[in-house]
Amino acid sequence: MSNSAMVSRVENDRVLVLERVFDAPRELVFSMFKEPEHLKHWWGPKGWDLPVCNLDFRPGGVWHYCMKCVDESFGEYYGMESWGKGIYKEIDEPDTIVYTDYFSDAEGNMNDEMPSTDVTMQFIDLDGRTKLVSRSEYVSAEALKSVIDMGMMEGVTETWDRLEERLNAVK
Template sequence: MSNQTMVKVEGNELILERVFQAPRELVFKMFSEAEHLKHWWGPRGWELTKCDVDFRPGGVWHYCMKCMDPNQGDFYGFESWGKGVYQEIHEPQEFVYIDYFSDAQGNESKEMPATLCTMTFIEEDGATRLINRSKYDEPEQLQKLLEMGMEQGTRETWDRLDEYLQTQV
């Protein structure tokens, strides 16, 4: 990859940053439309089998990631459901949402922590610096997700976004 994802942990906050060689409006659009998210969201070997997006404050993004790669052992065939509830949208600069683990009906998991995510898109000479700030109630909640492989999953997801963006520019 030409541009690596920078990762930093500050207490109960995970900060991810990367520059994408695409206009800010296009990068923002990749996060706001189901038809785009279906092409890149999730780590390698996973696909979105369901993706409903109501991109407005108070709107919900409900999705299912399914492991389609038989080389991923016990994960093969596994489904992971998620739900985002949009809090603020300032197109194309930023949006804020609460990210939940959920079930197929959209019920939020009580066992897994919710994440307050702020996605900031900064224009840089035709490229876009994306900063994702994920905040948890407690540092232990963040640590639990890091131990589950969230950092690697995000890196792979953003690699896939970068590859998909190149087909859209």
């Protein structure tokens, strides 16, 4: 267990910074973001699976995925699909991943109605543990507020909890 809760803060009204320490080596934590076989086990909040995970992990490459609600107790959300698309800008293994994240459809067309996010993820070595810092920049304070209002904070917290479970299962 990480014994470390996620820490969050907002900078400049449009940048969300999330931090959490994982009790796993940096290279392993980084691999969780670059290998589809790992992502399929933990990406998404509790009760959601990743039935589609097409990943071209390189600068200019695309990650196209689908999260699907598989928990009947979620009522109206059961069976719902949420598609996303990331376009990688920079990868410095095992230190940094920079990408732009979009809402999309099943064909990979970006949803211009929803805010995109410029994401920088840093993987900081802490003598065998890893501090993950995610910095998400939105075009406006309103765009950031809209994703927070959609439940993004709860979703990220549950997703990182699932990441921790996956790390514990494979280390």
